[in-house]
Amino acid sequence: MADRKVDEETGVDTTGHSWDGIQELNNPLPRWWLWTFYLTIIWGIGYTIAYPAWPMVSGATAGVLGWSARGTVANDIAEHDGQNANLVTALLQADMTTLPENADLNRYAVARGGAVFRAQCSQCHGSGAAGATGYPNLLDDDWLWGGEMEQIIYSVTHGIRNEVDPDAHWSQMPAFGDIFTKEETAATVEYLVSLSSSEFDATLAEEGATLFLDNCAACHGDNAMGDRAVGAPNLADAIWLYGGDREALTYSVENARFGVMPAWGQRLSEEDVRAVSAYVHALGGGE
Amino acid sequence: MAHEPAPSLYAAQEPVFPRKVKGFYRTFKWWIMAVTLGIYYLTPWIRWDRGPNLPDQAVLVDMANRRFYFFWIEIWSHEFYFVAGLLIMAGLGLFLFTSALGRVWCGYTCPQTVWTDLFILVERWIEGDRNARVRLWKGKWTARKWRLRITKWTIWLVIAMATGGAWVFYFADAPTLLRDLVTLSAHPAANITILILTLTTFIFGGFMREQVCIYMCPWPRIQAAMMDPDTITVAYREWRGEPRGKKRDGTAGDCIDCMACVNVCPVGIDIRDGQQMECITCALCIDACDDVMARIGKPRGLIDYLALSDEEAERAGAQPRPLWQHVLRLRTIIYTAMWAAIGLGLVYALFIRSDIELTVSPVRNPTFVLQSDGSIRNIYDVRLRNKLGDDRQFHLSLISDDILRIELEGLGRELAIDVPANETILQRVYVTARPQDPAASRNSTPLRLWVEDLGSGDKASWDTIFNGRESQ
Ligand code: SF4
Ligand code: SF4
16 A cells, blocks of 8 residues: 655645646545445345346346336236226116216216227327318217217227128218219209308209209208218218318219228227217217 | 555544533524424324315325315415425525525534434433443443443434334324324335335434535535625634633633533534534534633633624624624525515415316317307316315306307206315316307407306306317
């Protein structure tokens, strides 16, 4: 060990190190600091033994305690499921048409349904359920297949025009491009425009009205108010699924357009189907 | 010293054996200890009636339900700014006191000081005063030493456990939790908290003591920024005391070098060396020195609270400036003003607070909904809070210069909502403008939602806007 040297100016010991004549003072650290430091090293080693730590070629060392972040999440979920078990049972037994009267259960169903909706439905209907061209807006009061709770549950369970569920809603509009002449299509479109707008060609629309009665009214109804039994949209209201201007209407008449929805009854649990239906019913348009 | 080895880079802790002292500051400190510890240990046991649905503990931090109860005040998590404000006030208060009176926090009220003081009291009671303790420390580990040590440690442990125990009572109903603790059925979080606080109190108060202040606590470093020569602090009147010594020939100063001030110092320093980072300004050396001065017939205050800016005047034999001139200066006035401004703001916020509340978040995805008859609907998520101890029925209404219609999800035009006691309810609210109404086409229309408790007449409102077709 080096000899003791004292800095004359301050009277403090130096470490004996000197750089270009500059000496380093030695104000010693408390020894317990050093021990604390050693303790942290020991702790660190123990920690890497107990918990997942060292990266390996695939994955990492598992740690002797067998802890994993995934396991923690699984536990949390199981715990929540346990806490909600009573609510789930109640939801499965509930008469869904009167669900809103049971405030607590309804709140649970709507919250759970919201989570299901954002995970499964928002891709088409939008995260705010406002839909998009071709994907119905679920916030408004216009329904293709009905907006009562039981009707919503049916649509969610069986879906629309899918190949997998024989009970899926099914209807198909013919493509009138093969049936109508260009003029007939134009006249029909003009009639459709006249139903919800004040700017139209009256003579053309009158001609279209006759064509409509002969060809379309069977499904869409004599006054074009639609028919939910066959999913025929109401053509006299302000809402258009594929657009309400002449161009969009012409395309729809000529080619016929309709969407497809999966049968969620085959993919979701019964409680999730009920929950997401309750959520959709409570978005504003529920009947 | 050529062949003396260089000292180690690490130093062992020097044991400190503070001697017993009597005097004004010591008595004052006993009182402060009694009051602060009394508040700490007893507060959770005070009861406060809030009605059947709310806890009856006067001071309670309810983590699970995110509520803080303080006597008649109840703070919800969204009002956490009250706590933030109080913390800022505590910080500013600390700045104020430090700039005026130095490390009074350290010397009188810091838990580290108070519990160390208490532990030293126990130590003195079991093992005797300074000299006896030094002897015991140096002596062999005889049966007597073991007995004294174990007694002391046991009492320390009991105090430490009570300290940790008192802490958890602030977070749960105290009588229930005590019963659970005794029957060993308390939540693990409570037991772990008690264990940690017991160990820290035991180790910090019993063994670490001044080491905590010197090496662990950030406050001594920060407080230097608040002090200046006008700050009142504990100091030695070197111009009066030096040259120190026992000589009686008239050349000596007042300090008789009896080491009383050093022997009582809980951090083991000599205040006569001048201001030191280690000094917590506990003022015990003042008491010790005053006692000596009284015995040798000299005026008190060789060691005293004084402002360093007075040194020059005092050296010249003049009187120091009065205390208030040191304390009242721009810096302390600014700290006081800031402290008071925040305090007044908080009190004001507290008084305008209503027992019922609503917050409205307009649903902006989408900005509006077109209904089949062409009318325009806006959706609002309205949170209704009932801070009262019983269930209430809230009535919702809308005020606007334009024609707008309000409906509630699930309730339609029935605008009364039941909100259970101490809860928040989320209600979806629909506001609709008919196609021919101006609000339907306009970009935005201001409106105000009111909530009223029909029973008590309490009201609250929220301003928001209605988006028409042009907002797209
Ligand atoms: S230095 Fe820190 S721990 Fe010590 S008395 Fe002051 S504030 Fe308390
Ligand atoms: S020097 Fe005096 S005031 Fe400072 S810590 Fe020691 S006894 Fe207390």
